[in-house]
Amino acid sequence: MNFVSEHAFDSALSAHRLQAPSTARASTEARAQLGQVAFKLARRLIDMLRIVSVQKTLQPEHVHNLSRLALLLSTPAGATGAAEESRTRPLLMRGGFDGAQGHTVMAGSFFNPADQADASSYTAANVSAHTESFPEYPGAGGVVRFALDSSPAFPVSQSGGASSAGWLSDDAVQAIVREYKARAGAPDLRVSEGAKALIKRVLQSNLASVLRAASRGASSAASKASKTSKATTKSKQAPTAAAIAKASKGWIIQW
Numbered sequence: 001m002n003f004v005s006e007h008a009f010d011s012a013l014s015a016h017r018l019q020a021p022s023t024a025r026a027s028t029e030a031r032a033q034l035g036q037v038a039f040k041l042a043r044r045l046i047d048m049l050r051i052v053s054v055q056k057t058l059q060p061e062h063v064h065n066l067s068r069l070a071l072l073l074s075t076p077a078g079a080t081g082a083a084e085e086s087r088t089r090p091l092l093m094r095g096g097f098d099g100a101q102g103h104t105v106m107a108g109s110f111f112n113p114a115d116q117a118d119a120s121s122y123t124a125a126n127v128s129a130h131t132e133s134f135p136e137y138p139g140a141g142g143v144v145r146f147a148l149d150s151s152p153a154f155p156v157s158q159s160g161g162a163s164s165a166g167w168l169s170d171d172a173v174q175a176i177v178r179e180y181k182a183r184a185g186a187p188d189l190r191v192s193e194g195a196k197a198l199i200k201r202v203l204q205s206n207l208a209s210v211l212r213a214a215s216r217g218a219s220s221a222a223s224k225a226s227k228t229s230k231a232t233t234k235s236k237q238a239p240t241a242a243a244i245a246k247a248s249k250g251w252i253i254q255w
Helices: 006-015 024-052 060-073 081-088 170-184 193-229 241-248
Strands: 096-098 103-105 130-132 143-145
Touching: 006 024, 006 193, 024 060, 024 170, 024 193, 024 241, 060 193, 170 193, 193 241
Parallel strands: none
Antiparallel strands: 096 103, 130 143
């Protein structure tokens, strides 16, 4: 099964200004390889989420907790800034981005929903932007707004709202989850819509990085070949299946 459609592959290349493979066969092979990478990354990500979660349903807060752990694990013991920050807030902030001050801020309606024009976006009725928290625990319910999460892997628009759109489709993420459940022998595993949205963004960010690395790798290989043939090559090359496989080997999920 290929989790990356032709349209998604073309959109990814276009979004990151990368060349498309020169032939239909090369494009199909590169797309298939990227699909394999997508599943490998998703499998590793969901494996980690299942470790940090004690519930049957993966929730957005589990992704937030995992991002905190990732920050702590990558912080040297002698550095306190990032470690202290991880204890006070997750990497994936909820809110808009203040370009002037360079930090994440909350909309006014978060503090006083009754008096703000955009209060409706912070209510549970806006189901497209919320997901239920821990539904299997009576009395522990609530809603979590996931549409405003922000980090390099979770970009937020300058208007303060997060963009959930992207080249990787929601159907692809759903198919990846189904495949994971089948291969991992976890038929009872549930993933909330909020968690799926965050997983999708992590995957897109990492796959884009793999594509860029593959393009650089292909360019390097072409440059070496050109020294022998004395032919000229462009600075950027199309990411081939071989280059994608090489770039993804040993890849560690980036947050």
